[in-house]
Amino acid sequence: MKKIFLLIVLISLLCTCSKYNYDSAYYSSDILFKADEFAQTPELWDFYIHDLKGKTYKGRSSSMSDGSFNTVLVERFVEPIPVSLSPGDEYRKNEVHVFVEDTVIEERVKSHFEPSDIIEVVSFVTPSSMRQHKKSNATSTTRTALGTLGIVVGGILGGILLIGLIVTAIVNSFLSSIGCYIATMAYGSYDAPEVLILRRFRDEKLKKAFFGRVLVNNYYAFSPLLVRFVKRTGFGERLIRRKLDGFVNRLRIKNNW
Numbered sequence: 001m002k003k004i005f006l007l008i009v010l011i012s013l014l015c016t017c018s019k020y021n022y023d024s025a026y027y028s029s030d031i032l033f034k035a036d037e038f039a040q041t042p043e044l045w046d047f048y049i050h051d052l053k054g055k056t057y058k059g060r061s062s063s064m065s066d067g068s069f070n071t072v073l074v075e076r077f078v079e080p081i082p083v084s085l086s087p088g089d090e091y092r093k094n095e096v097h098v099f100v101e102d103t104v105i106e107e108r109v110k111s112h113f114e115p116s117d118i119i120e121v122v123s124f125v126t127p128s129s130m131r132q133h134k135k136s137n138a139t140s141t142t143r144t145a146l147g148t149l150g151i152v153v154g155g156i157l158g159g160i161l162l163i164g165l166i167v168t169a170i171v172n173s174f175l176s177s178i179g180c181y182i183a184t185m186a187y188g189s190y191d192a193p194e195v196l197i198l199r200r201f202r203d204e205k206l207k208k209a210f211f212g213r214v215l216v217n218n219y220y221a222f223s224p225l226l227v228r229f230v231k232r233t234g235f236g237e238r239l240i241r242r243k244l245d246g247f248v249n250r251l252r253i254k255n256n257w
Helices: 002-016 087-092 127-178 181-187 193-204 210-233 237-255
Strands: 025-027 046-050 056-065 068-075 095-100 110-113 118-123
Touching (some): 046 068, 181 193, 181 237, 193 237
Parallel strands (some): 046 095
Antiparallel strands (some): 056 068, 068 110, 095 118
16 A cells, blocks of 8 residues: 555646756856856856867866856867757756867867856856756646645545444444433333333434433443343343333423323
8 A cells, every 4th residue: 555655646746847948048148157156056057169260079077266267278179059858968068168269279278258258158057047946847846746635535534434434323323223221121122112202302302412312321331231131130120111211201291201
C-alpha cells in the first residue's frame, strides 16, 4: 500500500511539472554585466565569442571585473545556433554566444571586452529566467503535493467515517434484533404489549439523545448477565415486573401509547 501511494504521488508530480522551453533569444551587451545576470556566476556558463568574419572562439577562465568581460579565447568550431533546443540538445542550454567587433579578438591571451565592444548576446536561458522557472516549479510542486496529500487524507477520513457508519448500523441492527432481555423475561414474551411500549421508548426517546444511546448500549451489554442470574436463582422476576409495570403505565399515559 505504501509503495502504491508513493507511486501515485510521483506520477502526479511528474505530470504537473511544466517542461522548460529552451528558445534562443537576443540581448544587448548590458545583460553580461548586470549583477543579477551572467556577471553573478560567469564560471557556470559556456561562453563562445563570435567575430564578424564567422570565426568562433571558446572562452576559458571567464570572469567579470571593473565593468569588463574577461576571458581567454581559443578558436573552436561550434554548431549553428538553433532557434530552440531539441530534447537531445539540452546539454547546450548553458551556452552564451557573444558577438564582438573584430578589432578586440586576441587568441590565447586574456582578452577584455567592454560593453561597447559587444554587438549582441544570444543565449537559450538567462540566470533570472532559470531562477523564475525553478521558483515556478517549486510552487507548482508544492501545490501538487498539498493537493495530493489533501486527497489522500480526505480519502482516509472518509474511509474511517464510512467504517464507523457501517459498524454503527450493524450494532444498531443487532441491538434491535435481540430485543429487551429483562422486559422479555419479566413479561414472558417478546411481543407482549408492555415490551412493545418499552421498545418504542428505546427507539423514539433514548436513541435520539447521546446519553440515551450510552444507556441503551450499557443495558444491552449487562442485561444478559442479569437475566441469566435471575433465571438461575429464581429471585426477582416479580419485583422487576412490578417496577416495570409502573414505568410502562407512566409511559403509556404520558405519550398516549
